[in-house]
Amino acid sequence: MRRRQLFGLAGAVALTPWLRPKAGLPIVRDGRAAAAVLAAPDSEEAAAELVAYVERATGVRLPRTAGPGLTPVHVGVHGPDPAVPGLLAKLDKDGFLIRSYQGSLTVVGPSVGGTANGVREFLERYAGVRWLMPGPDGDDVPALTGLEVPAVALCQKPSFGMRSFSPLRDAARYPLQHLWARRNRMQTTATEPIAFHHNLHTLFPVERYGQTHPEYYPGGKPPPPGKLTGWQPAFSVPGTIDAAVTGILEYFAANPGAASFSLGVNDGEGFAEIDPVPAYYAWVNEVVRRVLVTHPGKRFGLLAYRKLETPPGFALHKQVVPFLTQDRYAWTDPAVESSAHALVDRWLAVCSQLGFYDYLYGAPYLLPRMFTRRYARTMQYAKQRGIVAHYAELYPNWGEGPKPWVFARLQWDAGADPVALQQEWCERAVGPAAAGDLSAYFDVWERFWAERVPGSPWFLPNATYQTFNLPQYLDLVEESDLTRSRTLLDSVAARAVTAPQKARATVLRRAYDFYEASALSYPRTVVPPATQEAALAMLRAGVDNHQRRLDLAARRLALIKEFAADPVLVLQMNPASFPNLTWTGWNPGEYWSLVAYIRANEPAGGPVTDLARSLPGPYAELILHGVPAPNLVVNPALDTGLAPWTLLPRSNGTRAVSRPADEAVLRVTGRGWGGPCQKIAVTPGLARFTAKYRAPAGTSASVQLALDLFDPAGVPIPSSSVRSPVISLRPTGAWTPLLLDAEIPDKARNTPVGMVELIFLVDSAADITVDFDDIGLANVPKEAP
Numbered sequence: 001m002r003r004r005q006l007f008g009l010a011g012a013v014a015l016t017p018w019l020r021p022k023a024g025l026p027i028v029r030d031g032r033a034a035a036a037v038l039a040a041p042d043s044e045e046a047a048a049e050l051v052a053y054v055e056r057a058t059g060v061r062l063p064r065t066a067g068p069g070l071t072p073v074h075v076g077v078h079g080p081d082p083a084v085p086g087l088l089a090k091l092d093k094d095g096f097l098i099r100s101y102q103g104s105l106t107v108v109g110p111s112v113g114g115t116a117n118g119v120r121e122f123l124e125r126y127a128g129v130r131w132l133m134p135g136p137d138g139d140d141v142p143a144l145t146g147l148e149v150p151a152v153a154l155c156q157k158p159s160f161g162m163r164s165f166s167p168l169r170d171a172a173r174y175p176l177q178h179l180w181a182r183r184n185r186m187q188t189t190a191t192e193p194i195a196f197h198h199n200l201h202t203l204f205p206v207e208r209y210g211q212t213h214p215e216y217y218p219g220g221k222p223p224p225p226g227k228l229t230g231w232q233p234a235f236s237v238p239g240t241i242d243a244a245v246t247g248i249l250e251y252f253a254a255n256p257g258a259a260s261f262s263l264g265v266n267d268g269e270g271f272a273e274i275d276p277v278p279a280y281y282a283w284v285n286e287v288v289r290r291v292l293v294t295h296p297g298k299r300f301g302l303l304a305y306r307k308l309e310t311p312p313g314f315a316l317h318k319q320v321v322p323f324l325t326q327d328r329y330a331w332t333d334p335a336v337e338s339s340a341h342a343l344v345d346r347w348l349a350v351c352s353q354l355g356f357y358d359y360l361y362g363a364p365y366l367l368p369r370m371f372t373r374r375y376a377r378t379m380q381y382a383k384q385r386g387i388v389a390h391y392a393e394l395y396p397n398w399g400e401g402p403k404p405w406v407f408a409r410l411q412w413d414a415g416a417d418p419v420a421l422q423q424e425w426c427e428r429a430v431g432p433a434a435a436g437d438l439s440a441y442f443d444v445w446e447r448f449w450a451e452r453v454p455g456s457p458w459f460l461p462n463a464t465y466q467t468f469n470l471p472q473y474l475d476l477v478e479e480s481d482l483t484r485s486r487t488l489l490d491s492v493a494a495r496a497v498t499a500p501q502k503a504r505a506t507v508l509r510r511a512y513d514f515y516e517a518s519a520l521s522y523p524r525t526v527v528p529p530a531t532q533e534a535a536l537a538m539l540r541a542g543v544d545n546h547q548r549r550l551d552l553a554a555r556r557l558a559l560i561k562e563f564a565a566d567p568v569l570v571l572q573m574n575p576a577s578f579p580n581l582t583w584t585g586w587n588p589g590e591y592w593s594l595v596a597y598i599r600a601n602e603p604a605g606g607p608v609t610d611l612a613r614s615l616p617g618p619y620a621e622l623i624l625h626g627v628p629a630p631n632l633v634v635n636p637a638l639d640t641g642l643a644p645w646t647l648l649p650r651s652n653g654t655r656a657v658s659r660p661a662d663e664a665v666l667r668v669t670g671r672g673w674g675g676p677c678q679k680i681a682v683t684p685g686l687a688r689f690t691a692k693y694r695a696p697a698g699t700s701a702s703v704q705l706a707l708d709l710f711d712p713a714g715v716p717i718p719s720s721s722v723r724s725p726v727i728s729l730r731p732t733g734a735w736t737p738l739l740l741d742a743e744i745p746d747k748a749r750n751t752p753v754g755m756v757e758l759i760f761l762v763d764s765a766a767d768i769t770v771d772f773d774d775i776g777l778a779n780v781p782k783e784a785p
Contacts, residue, residue: 024150025071025105027126028058031145035071035105036063043076046116050075050107050123057127057144072104076115079106087155093193094185095157098122105149117185121156122149130428131183132405133398134176134568137503140428158185159379159414162355162389164192165404167572168396176567177396184408194355194389196301196323199262201228203247204240216240218272230268230650235276235283244283245290252295260299263287263320269307269652281312288317301389303357304347306464311347318352323391327359327465328378329371333454336461344385355389356382359465360407362397363571364581366471366518368511369397370446372406376418383414395572399511401442402426429504434495438508441488444481452476457725469578472725474522482516507568514559521552523587523743528596535597535608539620542590546619550585557582579709579722579748586782588741592688595626595778618783622686629778632680633758636775638664648677648759655762665694665771668762675703675760676772679714682744682756685781689740689758694771699731701764705740712754720748722756726763729770738772744779 026034039047047064050073055061066072078084081101088097088110096109096118107122109115123129126149128142167173168181169189182188210222216233217223223231233240248261263284273279288300297319304311304322316322324347331337347354362369382390390411396404402425409416422442426435453459458472489509496505529535560576563569575581594608602609612620634644642659645666653672660667668675689705704727709720724740745753758777762770 024148024152025100025103027062027071027073027147027149028054028060028144029146029148031060033060033062033070035073036066037073037075038064038066038077039074040076040115042112043115046112046119047075049116050119053123053127053129053141054147056139056141057129058147074104074106074108075119076108076112077106078108079104081106084108091155092157092161094161094187094191095155096121098125098152098154100149100151100153105152113187113191116182117156120183120185121154125154130425131180132425132429133504133507134174134180137500137507138180138568140500158412159383160388160390160411162193162391163187163408163411164391165360165394165396165408166392168394174567174570174572181408184405185412186408192391193259194299194301194321195258195260195262196303196321196355196391197262197264198229198267198303199264200233200244201266202251203244204233209243213239213243216243218270229266229270231270232265232272232276232280234272235279236273241283241286241290244287248287248291249294252291252298258298260301260321261291262302263300264303264323265305265308271307271652274653276307277310277312280308281314281316284320285314285317288320292317292319299353301355305357309343309464311343311350314350316351320351321353321355321389322347322351323355323357323389325357325359325464327463328356329359329369329374329449329466330454330459330461330463331378332371332374332450333459333461341381348385353388354386355391356387358390358392359468360392360394360403361468361573362400362403363395364468364573364575364578365397366474366522366575366581367448367477367515368400368403368442368445369449370400370403370442371449372403372418372422373446374450375407376410376416379410379414397511397571398568399508399515401429401438401508403442429501430492430496431498431501433497434492434501434505437488437491437495438505441485441492444485444488448476448481460726463726467726468573470580470723470725471518471522472525474519475525477519482519485512486516510559511569514556514563517552517556517559521549521556521583521585523583523589523741526587526590526593528593532601532607535594535601536611538590539594539608539611539615539623542587542594543615543617543619546585546617549587553583553585577719577749579720579745582745583743584782586686586743588686588688588743591623591626591686592741592778594623595629598623598627622780622782626686626778626780629780632682632777632779633775634678634680637773638666642666645676645678648674648757648761650674654767663771665773666760666775668760668770668772669768671764671767673761673763675762677708677757677759679710679755679757680777681712681754682777682779683781684744684746684753685779687742687744687756687777687779689742690774690776691738691760691772692735692774693729693738694733694735694773695729695731696733696769697731699729699764699768699770700766701729701762701768701770702726703729703738703763703770704761705738706757706759706761707740707742707744708757708759709744709748709753710755710757711751714755716757717748717751717753720753723761735773 037047037051051062081099091110093111094114096114099106107118109118130140132138132140164187168177171178206222206225209216214220214222215237218231299319301321304324402422405425406421409421426438430438453473489512493505493509496502529538563571612623638659647657651674654670655672655674656670657676658667666676705724707722709717722742730736
């Protein structure tokens with residue numbers, strides 16, 4: 001690469017800032033060091049980073065001791081500038097100053113992290129460095145012949161005092177990605193200013209209170225030792241306030257430097273109160289009031305999560321910071337955005353500080369989930385409304401290219417232009433010649449998520465987060481999306497010039513191979529054939545495409561395994577760990593639709609049956625094998641009473657199931673979540689779960705069909721449920737069909753599958769009555785005997 005002279009700018013950074021030279025303080029001149037880096041002991045890491053990247057850009061290593069003729073660059077120390085202490089006192093701890101004074105330069109923040117942010121601004125602004133992706137190929141460092149900094153008085157602070165991405169906040173599992181996040185000014189576990197995660201289990205360990213105070217737990221029943229989820233302390237029991245205060249005071253005594261404590265509820269609900277909102281938030285106020293008597297100034301974060309997303313009817317203590325949880329991608333729907341803004345207004349009426357908790361997932365989604373423009377609007381709104389903190393489950397998928405980088409920039413500067421940022425990232429990632437095609441590729445998927453997904457059956461406008469473990473959004477992918485994406489990325493690979501640009505283009509192309517294999521092998525939703533011609537065409541297409549779909553499905557699983565060893569492409573939420581995100585290439589919906597057609601229209605044989613007999617291969621053979629498959633459900637029409645149907649044990653609220661005396665139906669009543677279940681022995685293969693429901697006028701509820709997986713001995717396999725999308729019940733009073741076509745895997749989480757629990761998961765905020773009937777489960781192995 002041709003080396004260029006770079007001169008910094010004191011104002012806003014242009015797309016290519018080095019194109020406009022201006023004389024200033026010399027850092028590197030004529031191939032020699034013209035500055036020395038002088039650092040405070042606690043800022044050695046930041047100083048070393050500055051020296052290392054200046055050397056990468058210019059080939060010159062800056063000395064670490066002062067010398068004649070060298071510009072002093074003070075890192076983490078005030079230097080000779082008398083204005084620095086007063087300016088620092090006005091900054092957020094992550095803010096910084098970059099100031100020239102009498103031939104010297106000072107880069108300093110109120111904290112070690114602030115100073116590090118200042119060094120990174122120096123490298124970005126004056127040396128043109130960008131940290132685009134994790135790892136050495138993710139750095140873009142222009143080659144320079146010299147480096148000078150103009151007379152500058154730069155002061156920056158972030159738009160939000162807390163900015164954190166999970167799991168990049170922790171260094172242990174993904175160290176390169178953790179370093180990328182820090183260099184892009186995101187906070188870490190050690191530097192987040194507010195604790196707020198699931199935490200109440202630490203205040204009520206069953207080993208401490210289980211024997212002496214069982215009333216502290218829901219229903220007076222302490223959870224098993226080590227169980228941290230699915231239960232909450234009984235907020236209405238006064239003794240839990242005393243216990244919480246005791247535990248918090250012990251924590252601050254052991255951690256005197258801690259600035260906050262989390263009162264975040266445990267995950268998995270399990271409240272003792274039917275409506276926990278007033279009880280919980282009143283409990284929080286009293287706990288905080290008592291602790292602040294001896295520990296003034298401490299802050300208390302908490303999760304306004306699921307049942308607690310509704311604010312209380314009274315003010316919260318000013319030191320309480322609720323984190324309102326929502327997948328704000330859903331704000332793509334204007335009605336959802338309006339409702340969410342109204343909820344924020346209600347929260348700001350009762351609390352002094354409010355944080356946003358978001359779900360920005362890359363992994364385990366099977367396409368680039370691009371919504372940078374939507375996120376920019378959200379950040380602008382958050383800044384305007386005074387939101388103080390942002391935390392997001394990012395789980396990046398680096399096939400999404402600029403998305404993590406743009407999101408990090410927007411958390412630092414909520415007013416930044418997302419289109420300009422994406423263009424900058426693409427230009428820096430693959431070079432100017434390839435950048436247009438790369439940006440166009442990401443625009444394909446930005447439009448997909450903005451225009452096609454909202455309003456689809458998969459999209460959940462009122463959910464805390466979208467169902468990332470269900471892939472029905474793949475039904476919306478069109479062949480033209482894939483063809484255009486492939487063409488654009490092939491062009492990007494051909495036009496990238498330098499070795500780092502080509503390496504980054506290769507990362508994006510490999511990620512796309514996974515997206516494409518997922519979309520093409522996905523068992524898409526089918527329209528059942530209504531005519532003989534449609535059935536014959538579906539059968540022929542199924543046979544013709546079968547092997548290709550098997551190969552693509554195997555390819556996508558192989559790529560997941562390959563990515564697991566790649567520090568950049570690793571999918572931090574592994575799609576292969578979710579039953580609904582793994583498939584073999586068989587399409588259960590297509591298969592059972594053909595079986596149903598033959599059952600209904602050709603019980604004694606006919607053209608579709610004859611074609612299935614004549615076509616080669618396992619696909620047609622298995623169609624014939626499925627026609628006589630029996631119903632495996634015991635008591636499917638409730639003719640013999642309720643048994644063996646029971647209420648799912650983890651149901652909550654007042655949910656109940658029964659078989660009324662005057663009608664043979666499976667009745668679900670009450671409010672909450674959960675419903676009836678029945679365990680059934682199965683063979684790994686293809687399954688169809690069918691039923692019909694009746695919901696009277698005025699019913700507001702949803703249902704999700706589920707097949708929870710068990711081993712052959714009936715032991716549940718954790719986190720291995722195969723589920724339908726969430727379905728809003730139609731309150732017409734008429735019988736309406738339900739359907740779940742699924743593939744039961746040979747193994748789930750490395751455990752052989754031998755049984756399923758068939759479940760109706762009914763969810764309602766109010767009391768309802770819903771009936772189910774004509775319940776069926778058909779099951780065939782993927783290889784006909």
